[in-house]
Amino acid sequence: MRVPNRLRRNLPSIVLFLALLILWQVAVSAFRMREYILPSPLAVFRAIVSFEIPWFVHLWVTTAEIVGGFLLAGAVGVVLGIAIAWSAVLAKALVPFLVFVNTLPKVAVAPLFLLWLGYGIFPNILIAALIGFFPVVINTAVGLTQVDEELLDLGRVFGAPKWKVFVKIRIPNGLPYILSALKITATAVVVGAIVGEFVASQSGLGNVIVTTQTNLNTPVAFAALVWISVIGLSVYGAVALAARWLAPWADTSG
Amino acid sequence: MSVPFILLDHVGMTYVAGSGPVEALREISFGVGRGEFVALVGPSGCGKSTLLRIVAGLRPATEGTVSVGGERVRGPLASVGMVFQAPVLLKWRRLLENVLLPAELAGLSRADYVARAQDLLRLTGLADFAAKFPGELSGGMQQRASLCRALLLDPPLLLMDEPFGALDAMTRDEMNLELLRVWGEGNRERKTILFVTHSIPEAVFLADRVVVMTPRPGRVARIFPIPLPRPRTVETRATAEFGRCSLQVYEALQVRQTTREPA
Numbered sequence: 001m002r003v004p005n006r007l008r009r010n011l012p013s014i015v016l017f018l019a020l021l022i023l024w025q026v027a028v029s030a031f032r033m034r035e036y037i038l039p040s041p042l043a044v045f046r047a048i049v050s051f052e053i054p055w056f057v058h059l060w061v062t063t064a065e066i067v068g069g070f071l072l073a074g075a076v077g078v079v080l081g082i083a084i085a086w087s088a089v090l091a092k093a094l095v096p097f098l099v100f101v102n103t104l105p106k107v108a109v110a111p112l113f114l115l116w117l118g119y120g121i122f123p124n125i126l127i128a129a130l131i132g133f134f135p136v137v138i139n140t141a142v143g144l145t146q147v148d149e150e151l152l153d154l155g156r157v158f159g160a161p162k163w164k165v166f167v168k169i170r171i172p173n174g175l176p177y178i179l180s181a182l183k184i185t186a187t188a189v190v191v192g193a194i195v196g197e198f199v200a201s202q203s204g205l206g207n208v209i210v211t212t213q214t215n216l217n218t219p220v221a222f223a224a225l226v227w228i229s230v231i232g233l234s235v236y237g238a239v240a241l242a243a244r245w246l247a248p249w250a251d252t253s254g
Numbered sequence: 255m256s257v258p259f260i261l262l263d264h265v266g267m268t269y270v271a272g273s274g275p276v277e278a279l280r281e282i283s284f285g286v287g288r289g290e291f292v293a294l295v296g297p298s299g300c301g302k303s304t305l306l307r308i309v310a311g312l313r314p315a316t317e318g319t320v321s322v323g324g325e326r327v328r329g330p331l332a333s334v335g336m337v338f339q340a341p342v343l344l345k346w347r348r349l350l351e352n353v354l355l356p357a358e359l360a361g362l363s364r365a366d367y368v369a370r371a372q373d374l375l376r377l378t379g380l381a382d383f384a385a386k387f388p389g390e391l392s393g394g395m396q397q398r399a400s401l402c403r404a405l406l407l408d409p410p411l412l413l414m415d416e417p418f419g420a421l422d423a424m425t426r427d428e429m430n431l432e433l434l435r436v437w438g439e440g441n442r443e444r445k446t447i448l449f450v451t452h453s454i455p456e457a458v459f460l461a462d463r464v465v466v467m468t469p470r471p472g473r474v475a476r477i478f479p480i481p482l483p484r485p486r487t488v489e490t491r492a493t494a495e496f497g498r499c500s501l502q503v504y505e506a507l508q509v510r511q512t513t514r515e516p517a
């Protein structure tokens with residue numbers, strides 16, 4: 001039987017993963033672990049597929065926050081990056097401010113957003129975007145500036161207006177940089193959304209985890225973690241796929 | 255000869271860099287006739303690229319004046335084709351789209367130039383690769399495409415900065431023949447070419463005249479006419495006259511480098 005290449009490449013990590021699961025299961029039974037301290041993989045699996053928790057609602061809320069935060073971070077990041085590359089004055093005005101915003105501990109800002117905007121998806125989208133937008137700004141600005149001087153000479157010789165040089169040369173040139181920043185953002189917004197839900201929420205996977213702290217339903221907390229990583233991996237995978245499709249000429253892996 | 259097509263009159267260039275001023279060019283004066291092929295050779299750092307950029311109007315000279323086609327150069331020339339050492343093609347565009355770039359940048363109708371772009375690709379043996387991305391082609395092919403791009407708007411003047419310097423010797427010789435063929439193309443008037451190279455045989459093989467420059471600050475050391483008959487062919491390189499011309503240029507460069515006077 002021919003093993004597909006992909007499977008063979010990932011075989012070592014799959015084997016390790018399964019081995020750890022088995023070891024975990026065995027250890028839990030052997031040491032008679034209390035379920036609220038460390039549930040067995042089987043208990044976690046039962047919680048994942050259980051109907052007692054309305055997973056669908058929580059998944060929807062958290063996914064909406066993550067995707068919303070991602071889109072907002074991407075859009076704002078690209079626009080700010082273009083602004084910085086567009087004019088030296090804008091760059092001088094924006095960069096120190098953005099660096100300051102980026103050094104703020106965003107987790108500490110979360111309660112303020114709640115105060116201003118109340119419960120709901122929206123404040124968490126903002127927190128996610130706040131945590132994820134910075135790499136996009138920087139990479140966009142860098143990608144738009146790292147252009148061969150000779151290409152810019154061509155723009156000058158043919159009298160191309162600035163916007164045309166941006167549209168035809170600088171922005172496509174920056175695309176691989178932007179896409180690789182978006183991969184970082186894809187993981188950062190997951191953190192942001194969960195942090196937001198920790199601080200205050202009525203639903204969402206982060207809310208599920210907080211709730212289990214009071215009722216000691218640890219298998220459900222583990223199940224929520226699994227769901228979070230499913231969303232996180234899906235978003236990351238979608239971005240990576242989109243990157244390969246949008247910029248096939250560039251190697252954006254990594 | 256009436257007024258030369260390109261006229262450099264006491265051109266000097268001093269860069270003001272962070273570490274103090276750098277005098278790149280001093281007292282450069284020579285003319286290039288319409289349809290003439292002039293090669294520029296000199297040690298690296300002597301200001302050859304700077305000189306081309308000044309002629310193209312991309313950078314103002316700090317001394318002297320430049321005129322092209324009888325007009326004083328005050329800003330970027332609109333009707334110039336440029337080829338650089340690296341092909342600098344847009345990686346995200348297919349070859350045909352790359353060749354069409356100047357039309358788009360100049361705000362001309364792209365559709366009017368598609369046929370010409372295809373002709374140029376055919377002329378340089380790239381017709382079958384029009385739909386390929388630059389990354390899929392060899393360095394020589396990319397440089398050919400870059401030449402097509404420079405020729406798209408049919409500029410009367412070509413400025414070429416070590417265009418074949420990154421190619422292996424054999425490809426370079428091939429490209430030289432090809433360039434001459436493209437240059438003498440049809441019975442249209444020949445383009446004026448200013449061609450920078452650090453290869454003496456290349457300069458002698460291609461040019462009507464070879465300008466030898468001194469180390470920095472670059473000045474004109476000697477100008478040699480190359481009386482080799484055209485069309486030049488593979489055999490040209492084997493003639494005694496070719497050897498004699500090359501030796502002259504070689505000696506002019508050597509002498510300059512060993513008896514460098516203190517600046």
Ligand SMILES: Nc1ncnc2c1ncn2[C@@H]1O[C@H](COP(=O)(O)OP(=O)(O)O)[C@@H](O)[C@H]1O
Pocket residue numbers: 269270271276277278297298299300301302303304305470
């Ligand atoms: N933008 C610049 N700023 C400061 N110095 C420069 C700049 N461009 C070139 N130079 C200096 O001018 C000299 C000539 O450069 P260049 O024209 O590139 O020489 P070449 O093409 O003959 O190798 C070099 O010493 C180089 O360091």
Ligand SMILES: [Mg+2]
Pocket residue numbers: 302303304415
């Ligand atoms: Mg140079």
